[in-house]
Amino acid sequence: MIPGKNRLTTKDVKYINRQKKTFFTKNFAFSAISQYPNRKYNQISLHIPRKLTKFASKRHFIKRRLIHYLQKRLNLNQNIKNWFYKIFINFNKKTLEIKKSYLEEHWKYNFTEKILKDFERDLNFYISHI
Numbered sequence: 341m342i343p344g345k346n347r348l349t350t351k352d353v354k355y356i357n358r359q360k361k362t363f364f365t366k367n368f369a370f371s372a373i374s375q376y377p378n379r380k381y382n383q384i385s386l387h388i389p390r391k392l393t394k395f396a397s398k399r400h401f402i403k404r405r406l407i408h409y410l411q412k413r414l415n416l417n418q419n420i421k422n423w424f425y426k427i428f429i430n431f432n433k434k435t436l437e438i439k440k441s442y443l444e445e446h447w448k449y450n451f452t453e454k455i456l457k458d459f460e461r462d463l464n465f466y467i468s469h470i
Contacts, residue, residue: 342407348385348426356428363469365462367439367455369432375424384410387430392440405452406459413463 348356355373362371375383386406388399406429431439443451 342384342411346381346383348383348428352383352426353385353387353428356426363466364432365465367432367435367458368462368466369430370462370466371428371430372425375426380424382424383426385428386410387428389431389436391436392431393443398443402452402455405456409456409459410463413460 356371359371359373361373362369364370375381386403388403390399392402393399439455442454
């Protein structure tokens with residue numbers, strides 16, 4: 341689980357979505373704004389949509405795997421390109437149906453490994469374009 345100070349609040353997520361600064365990759369959508377000047381850490385939040393699967397346990401399992409990867413890959417207190425950000429990560433709605441059909445066929449390890457590979461590729465692409 342992401343530490344409390346590194347999580348976004350609902351108010352922050354609504355504000356980020358209103359700014360319309362969304363970067364779409366093939367599988368994910370990254371919305372980000374720069375952090376307040378007095379906060380020297382990144383804040384990140386993930387959303388796994390209900391359209392992907394109706395089961396909360398599956399959504400939670402996917403979210404835990406992605407959060408674990410984020411914590412392993414990024415030090416949340418380390419700046420990215422000399423700025424601190426508020427980042428909201430969501431699935432790209434255009435490829436959600438493809439993911440949903442793949443999820444129904446291959447659950448657990450095959451699906452989560454595929455999601456992690458896609459997430460790793462898309463996150464690296466996003467960070468290189470910040």
